[in-house]
Amino acid sequence: MDQELKQSFPVDWVEDNYVSRREFFKFLTLASGGLAAGSVGMAVFSSINRGRISFEPAMIANVSDVPVGGSLQFSYPRPQDLCVLIQPKAGEYVAYSRRCTHLSCPVEYQPEHERLYCPCHNGAFSLTDGQVLQGPPPRPLPKVLLEVRGAEIYALGVSHQEVKEG
Numbered sequence: 001m002d003q004e005l006k007q008s009f010p011v012d013w014v015e016d017n018y019v020s021r022r023e024f025f026k027f028l029t030l031a032s033g034g035l036a037a038g039s040v041g042m043a044v045f046s047s048i049n050r051g052r053i054s055f056e057p058a059m060i061a062n063v064s065d066v067p068v069g070g071s072l073q074f075s076y077p078r079p080q081d082l083c084v085l086i087q088p089k090a091g092e093y094v095a096y097s098r099r100c101t102h103l104s105c106p107v108e109y110q111p112e113h114e115r116l117y118c119p120c121h122n123g124a125f126s127l128t129d130g131q132v133l134q135g136p137p138p139r140p141l142p143k144v145l146l147e148v149r150g151a152e153i154y155a156l157g158v159s160h161q162e163v164k165e166g
């Protein structure tokens, strides 16, 4: 009977465990290699998309709502996220969060200075890219990504920008 079993199952337990262990380590090696490759891929992906967060597109204004040199307040992506849409030149639109990156006071558009101004501690931000022009804010204003679709302006996401050196 024992002989018959050995013929039917020729691998003994010791060898069977050894094979299993080897298979297990092979699996571990492949799995860790896969994880490493995945991590590298995610790092590349996140550096490409660094700071850009897409949200559900939302129609925020009609082009006729914002005169050249004028602005319009809106909320995006949540009702409590106050933003400002500006048309500095004909057909050019920019939008930023109104929350100052210093202590969160609401910033105001100052067309005469072509900037966004925070009255709390005399902070100011560039209209072009939201970079800090003066004052204590440590980071640029988050920029709202826009798309003009016919006569409507849509917000598509928010870009948290890096501080420009120099």
Ligand code: FES
Residues within 6 Å of the ligand: 100, 101, 102, 103, 104, 105, 118, 119, 120, 121, 122, 123, 135, 136, 137
């Ligand atoms: S809160 Fe805006 S400069 Fe301090």
